[in-house]
Amino acid sequence: MADEPATEILDGAYRALCRHGYANLTLQDIAAEADTSKASIYYHFDSKHRVFAALLDKFFDRFTDRINSVEGDTPREQLDTLLQELLATDTDPAQREFRLVLLELKAQAPYNSVLQEHLTEFDEFLSEQLQEILAAGINSGEFEETIDPVSVAELLTTTICGAQTCHVVTNHSTDRIYTTMSRYIERQLLDNDHTQIAL
Amino acid sequence: MADEPATEILDGAYRALCRHGYANLTLQDIAAEADTSKASIYYHFDSKHRVFAALLDKFFDRFTDRINSVEGDTPREQLDTLLQELLATDTDPAQREFRLVLLELKAQAPYNSVLQEHLTEFDEFLSEQLQEILAAGINSGEFEETIDPVSVAELLTTTICGAQTCHVVTNHSTDRIYTTMSRYIERQLLDNDHTQIAL
Numbered sequence: 001m002a003d004e005p006a007t008e009i010l011d012g013a014y015r016a017l018c019r020h021g022y023a024n025l026t027l028q029d030i031a032a033e034a035d036t037s038k039a040s041i042y043y044h045f046d047s048k049h050r051v052f053a054a055l056l057d058k059f060f061d062r063f064t065d066r067i068n069s070v071e072g073d074t075p076r077e078q079l080d081t082l083l084q085e086l087l088a089t090d091t092d093p094a095q096r097e098f099r100l101v102l103l104e105l106k107a108q109a110p111y112n113s114v115l116q117e118h119l120t121e122f123d124e125f126l127s128e129q130l131q132e133i134l135a136a137g138i139n140s141g142e143f144e145e146t147i148d149p150v151s152v153a154e155l156l157t158t159t160i161c162g163a164q165t166c167h168v169v170t171n172h173s174t175d176r177i178y179t180t181m182s183r184y185i186e187r188q189l190l191d192n193d194h195t196q197i198a199l
Numbered sequence: 200m201a202d203e204p205a206t207e208i209l210d211g212a213y214r215a216l217c218r219h220g221y222a223n224l225t226l227q228d229i230a231a232e233a234d235t236s237k238a239s240i241y242y243h244f245d246s247k248h249r250v251f252a253a254l255l256d257k258f259f260d261r262f263t264d265r266i267n268s269v270e271g272d273t274p275r276e277q278l279d280t281l282l283q284e285l286l287a288t289d290t291d292p293a294q295r296e297f298r299l300v301l302l303e304l305k306a307q308a309p310y311n312s313v314l315q316e317h318l319t320e321f322d323e324f325l326s327e328q329l330q331e332i333l334a335a336g337i338n339s340g341e342f343e344e345t346i347d348p349v350s351v352a353e354l355l356t357t358t359i360c361g362a363q364t365c366h367v368v369t370n371h372s373t374d375r376i377y378t379t380m381s382r383y384i385e386r387q388l389l390d391n392d393h394t395q396i397a398l
Contacts, residue, residue, distance in 0.1 A: 023222030024223075106364065110368065155383070159358045162356075166356075168309055177354060
């Protein structure tokens, strides 16, 4: 038995999700993967839905840590590192498996308001981070004054969502998307007069 | 009994998919919705997988008809009509239901190569159509010579995929995405010298 039975249950739930898919998943599957009993799961989480809500909370914490740790000396560099990070065609099977699980949960979201609320948080958080970077870049003069951080952040978030979805569904690389988005940023967002002066 | 039992079965399969979701769907559910027997489904389609492959073929035909019927006197107008069509936040419940079904099938695609092949066709077809419009616009001088139709078409396809996915998952409107993409096209793709001369 682990020191943290709740953590063991969540790890087991994730493994069970990868193995069986969301729709077919039973509490027994989770118990088997977590090497515990259904009673113990009920004791810690009340229901299967609460297990998934807690699992999504854990994913969300990991996601915000990842986004917050993006480095760069200027807003432009931060934006570039963030896009590289999110659009990397990850050859890491664990990362692909994670995206797969997330897509499956997304497909269930319209039927499940708890999942929907949790999943919406990911996009909202990303969009807010992008808005902050864009606003900082406008302030510093690196990005054009005329751009609207809200709508550009929404467009970038949407394209990232599309790239990650397509990558999982069709197994296509997202590398070219990163290149095309970088060109978009260069031509559309950067204040090229400022850049020329800065250079 | 309808004149076309196979069509009746496909219509029933679609209704069953909307009602039960993909993962839990049994041949019996399809038979019940199509008002037929499991034996009749086997006679026409061999297996549940073949029913879904035929259903996706039907969706694909409808999708290509829709894309091919996009109107516009110039490539720019055609591109705009196409984006409007695909990014419209459809209040039509039937259209939303269709996107929901498609997302659920997408989530299953990584586990099912037949679904994956069929779903990849949608994005490939859209990307090819966009490439043709972009190439025609470059030829006519309406779009900038320097743009690469392949990567721009891929970016647009990805963003449309993202917008449609997000719309279903979070119920967010895609109207603003259309506006931001139109601005992108105006600033990034149009040959503004040519436009000025043309005006």
